[in-house]
Amino acid sequence: MEKETGRLEAFSDGVFAIAITLLVLELKVPHATEGGEISASMLAGNLLRQWPSYIALVTSFFTVLIMWVHHHVLFKLVRKTDATLLFTNGFLLLLVSVVPFPTAVLAEYLATPAAPAACEFYAGLFVLIGVAFYLLMRAAFRESIVDKQAPPERIRRLRRNYRLGPPLYTLAAAAAPFSPMAALAICTALWVFWAITTGEC
Amino acid sequence: MEKETGRLEAFSDGVFAIAITLLVLELKVPHATEGGEISASMLAGNLLRQWPSYIALVTSFFTVLIMWVHHHVLFKLVRKTDATLLFTNGFLLLLVSVVPFPTAVLAEYLATPAAPAACEFYAGLFVLIGVAFYLLMRAAFRESIVDKQAPPERIRRLRRNYRLGPPLYTLAAAAAPFSPMAALAICTALWVFWAITTGEC
Amino acid sequence: MEKETGRLEAFSDGVFAIAITLLVLELKVPHATEGGEISASMLAGNLLRQWPSYIALVTSFFTVLIMWVHHHVLFKLVRKTDATLLFTNGFLLLLVSVVPFPTAVLAEYLATPAAPAACEFYAGLFVLIGVAFYLLMRAAFRESIVDKQAPPERIRRLRRNYRLGPPLYTLAAAAAPFSPMAALAICTALWVFWAITTGEC
Amino acid sequence: MEKETGRLEAFSDGVFAIAITLLVLELKVPHATEGGEISASMLAGNLLRQWPSYIALVTSFFTVLIMWVHHHVLFKLVRKTDATLLFTNGFLLLLVSVVPFPTAVLAEYLATPAAPAACEFYAGLFVLIGVAFYLLMRAAFRESIVDKQAPPERIRRLRRNYRLGPPLYTLAAAAAPFSPMAALAICTALWVFWAITTGEC
Numbered sequence: 001m002e003k004e005t006g007r008l009e010a011f012s013d014g015v016f017a018i019a020i021t022l023l024v025l026e027l028k029v030p031h032a033t034e035g036g037e038i039s040a041s042m043l044a045g046n047l048l049r050q051w052p053s054y055i056a057l058v059t060s061f062f063t064v065l066i067m068w069v070h071h072h073v074l075f076k077l078v079r080k081t082d083a084t085l086l087f088t089n090g091f092l093l094l095l096v097s098v099v100p101f102p103t104a105v106l107a108e109y110l111a112t113p114a115a116p117a118a119c120e121f122y123a124g125l126f127v128l129i130g131v132a133f134y135l136l137m138r139a140a141f142r143e144s145i146v147d148k149q150a151p152p153e154r155i156r157r158l159r160r161n162y163r164l165g166p167p168l169y170t171l172a173a174a175a176a177p178f179s180p181m182a183a184l185a186i187c188t189a190l191w192v193f194w195a196i197t198t199g200e201c
Numbered sequence: 202m203e204k205e206t207g208r209l210e211a212f213s214d215g216v217f218a219i220a221i222t223l224l225v226l227e228l229k230v231p232h233a234t235e236g237g238e239i240s241a242s243m244l245a246g247n248l249l250r251q252w253p254s255y256i257a258l259v260t261s262f263f264t265v266l267i268m269w270v271h272h273h274v275l276f277k278l279v280r281k282t283d284a285t286l287l288f289t290n291g292f293l294l295l296l297v298s299v300v301p302f303p304t305a306v307l308a309e310y311l312a313t314p315a316a317p318a319a320c321e322f323y324a325g326l327f328v329l330i331g332v333a334f335y336l337l338m339r340a341a342f343r344e345s346i347v348d349k350q351a352p353p354e355r356i357r358r359l360r361r362n363y364r365l366g367p368p369l370y371t372l373a374a375a376a377a378p379f380s381p382m383a384a385l386a387i388c389t390a391l392w393v394f395w396a397i398t399t400g401e402c
Numbered sequence: 403m404e405k406e407t408g409r410l411e412a413f414s415d416g417v418f419a420i421a422i423t424l425l426v427l428e429l430k431v432p433h434a435t436e437g438g439e440i441s442a443s444m445l446a447g448n449l450l451r452q453w454p455s456y457i458a459l460v461t462s463f464f465t466v467l468i469m470w471v472h473h474h475v476l477f478k479l480v481r482k483t484d485a486t487l488l489f490t491n492g493f494l495l496l497l498v499s500v501v502p503f504p505t506a507v508l509a510e511y512l513a514t515p516a517a518p519a520a521c522e523f524y525a526g527l528f529v530l531i532g533v534a535f536y537l538l539m540r541a542a543f544r545e546s547i548v549d550k551q552a553p554p555e556r557i558r559r560l561r562r563n564y565r566l567g568p569p570l571y572t573l574a575a576a577a578a579p580f581s582p583m584a585a586l587a588i589c590t591a592l593w594v595f596w597a598i599t600t601g602e603c
Numbered sequence: 604m605e606k607e608t609g610r611l612e613a614f615s616d617g618v619f620a621i622a623i624t625l626l627v628l629e630l631k632v633p634h635a636t637e638g639g640e641i642s643a644s645m646l647a648g649n650l651l652r653q654w655p656s657y658i659a660l661v662t663s664f665f666t667v668l669i670m671w672v673h674h675h676v677l678f679k680l681v682r683k684t685d686a687t688l689l690f691t692n693g694f695l696l697l698l699v700s701v702v703p704f705p706t707a708v709l710a711e712y713l714a715t716p717a718a719p720a721a722c723e724f725y726a727g728l729f730v731l732i733g734v735a736f737y738l739l740m741r742a743a744f745r746e747s748i749v750d751k752q753a754p755p756e757r758i759r760r761l762r763r764n765y766r767l768g769p770p771l772y773t774l775a776a777a778a779a780p781f782s783p784m785a786a787l788a789i790c791t792a793l794w795v796f797w798a799i800t801t802g803e804c
Contacts, residue, residue: 014218017617027704040720117241215419302429315445416620516646
């Protein structure tokens with residue numbers, strides 16, 4: 001029984017760990033623009049000019065890390081798995097595994113005129129992830145599989161927090177066309193918020 | 202004894218989790234066609250135009266996920282490992298690890314005149330995977346390693362289901378030259394079918 | 403105590419599983435040689451023309467798989483870890499993690515005049531891996547960490563087998579300049595040999 | 604309780620194992636400089652000319668391996684997790700997951716005039732990692748979560764060692780503008796030093 005949850009958690013952990021580590025592939029070694037040699041100061045300049053990549057990576061890294069912590073918190077309250085849990089979890093993992101893509105789009109276009117579309121795309125994925133977490137929470141807290149000994153106070157708090165995810169990320173997505181940076185700031189504020197509200201982990 | 206199966210399962214889970222997460226590498230950040238800047242609406246258009254990539258990724262993701270669930274179901278009925286199980290399992294893992302490649306081919310050519318060949322290639326891999334699962338099932342249910350307490354009803358049902366894999370995927374492969382979309386629809390229908398028939402997981 | 407070996411084995415398994423799955427990245431989606439569209443039959447032809455990649459992948463996949471099995475066999479005979487075991491194991495993992503690179507070189511050049519150098523490079527890595535396995539075996543079977551209950555017969559057999567690795571792979575490397583295909587055939591024969599001699603796994 | 608640390612350790616191990624294996628992606632198959640065919644001796648020459656890549660990979664591989672060992676040593680002295688440990692550990696994992704990037708930069712520019720900037724960047728990351736390890740050590744050895752039975756002698760030794768990390772890597776970073784090779788040599792000497800001082804692992 002608990003062994004089932006065990007293997008599901010281990011598989012999910014694997015996907016989280018791989019997705020979070022694949023983010024590094026978004027960073028590209030700068031090349032000399034012309035065939036010519038590149039000097040030390042040019043290389044330093046090129047590395048600094050990639051700041052949007054670093055911001056995108058750090059934001060995505062901590063967001064995925066927080067999601068992993070929350071996934072952990074949620075599964076500690078679950079007694080066993082069933083098909084519904086398996087597929088809502090699968091839907092969440094699909095979205096998590098895909099995070100490196102909008103991150104790379106954001107990194108490439110954050111400092112260009114296309115930033116609004118890139119941020120929209122990025123925030124859009126997190127709206128979906130917010131929905132997936134909400135669905136997973138609903139699947140996890142069903143009478144038939146929830147741990148009977150789970151403190152009701154804790155379940156109530158998680159329920160409330162997870163309901164906040166989709167509207168807050170929608171806010172970020174709505175801000176993107178007007179101010180890409182505001183959208184990013186909301187995304188960052190949100191992972192800090194999830195981190196703090198974890199409290200008990 | 203069970204520790205052996207444990208490490209084999211953990212290794213297999215690793216390959217499944219990595220293969221499923223590597224699918225994201227198939228998604229490519231769209232670049233400006235000319236040296237010029239790309240506008241927000243152009244970027245949005247380019248991202249939408251990549252719909253074949255998204256379809257390919259989602260189909261492959263859920264197919265691999267279902268395969269992982271079935272792998273799990275199968276190994277719960279096995280008491281210990283031997284060389285035959287190890288190598289049929291190795292053959293399956295080879296095919297699973299390779300899934301990102303036909304997925305990328307499908308993504309690149311689904312919306313082009315080369316779609317029939319791409320779908321053929323894609324469905325062809327799943328024919329092989331169907332065969333590998335059938336062989337793994339046969340290896341797993343041998344007298345010498347099957348769990349004596351496994352419910353015979355369940356083994357009978359799995360036997361029947363796994364026999365269906367190769368012919369059904371062959372049907373998809375046969376449809377590909379005439380209608381790539383029909384081939385893809387069959388592949389999608391099949392993972393939904395495997396998902397439903399899992400029932401007990 | 404056994405927990406230490408446990409975490410070392412889990413880490414090693416991770417590296418084996420990732421290296422074996424990264425082999426797929428060596429397969430490249432064929433592109434139209436000119437800007438023009440690619441037809442279904444051209445795509446099919448291009449996919450078939452990549453046969454050296456498929457051979458390279460399958461050979462490397464099964465070789466790494468066999469190495470994982472042997473790693474497993476070896477660690478079952480070890481009671482605890484120490485610095486020497488940790489570093490010989492680290493040296494082996496370095497070489498395992500690097501396998502996708504010579505595999506990609508082999509895939510790209512097997513059907514070209516540069517095949518001798520590519521096969522030399524490929525076989526050369528396996529000479530080093532043979533040496534690493536031999537060193538790991540020596541480290542594992544030291545009085546201070548070997549499992550006292552390990553059957554001496556089994557240790558003797560493993561000792562003999564592992565001594566064969568370096569000379570046999572050196573033979574493959576020596577054959578490469580004259581016949582790349584012979585070198586590859588020896589490499590393939592060797593993983594079949596390791597597979598059979600595993601016997602007890 | 605210990606299960607929590609267990610899942611955190613497993614997740615961290617995953618990130619270490621993936622980051623260490625992704626280093627191989629930095630190695631690039633050499634291509635013919637012109638459209639023409641490449642001969643066996645040209646391929647051999649090109650593979651040898653990539654020595655900076657091999658040096659960069661080996662240095663990074665063993666550094667990450669040593670970090671993994673130290674992470675292991677540290678967590679054996681911890682009784683449970685809390686938010687602080689989770690986030691200092693997250694900060695360390697972020698930096699570990701990023702190691703393949705400066706490694707690739709180093710590989711590409713070590714044999715060029717831009718080597719000072721590349722080595723600076725590489726050593727700079729390890730300064731940060733040294734800081735992260737120091738912070739993690741402080742978080743781990745707090746009264747509230749440290750294992751009460753941890754030998755004080757051992758904690759004292761670790762405390763002293765980890766305090767050395769940031770200044771010693773800063774020394775490497777300071778040397779980089781004058782002698783890239785000296786910077787690299789210090790980095791190499793440091794992982795040998797960490798390896799030796801591990802002693803008990």
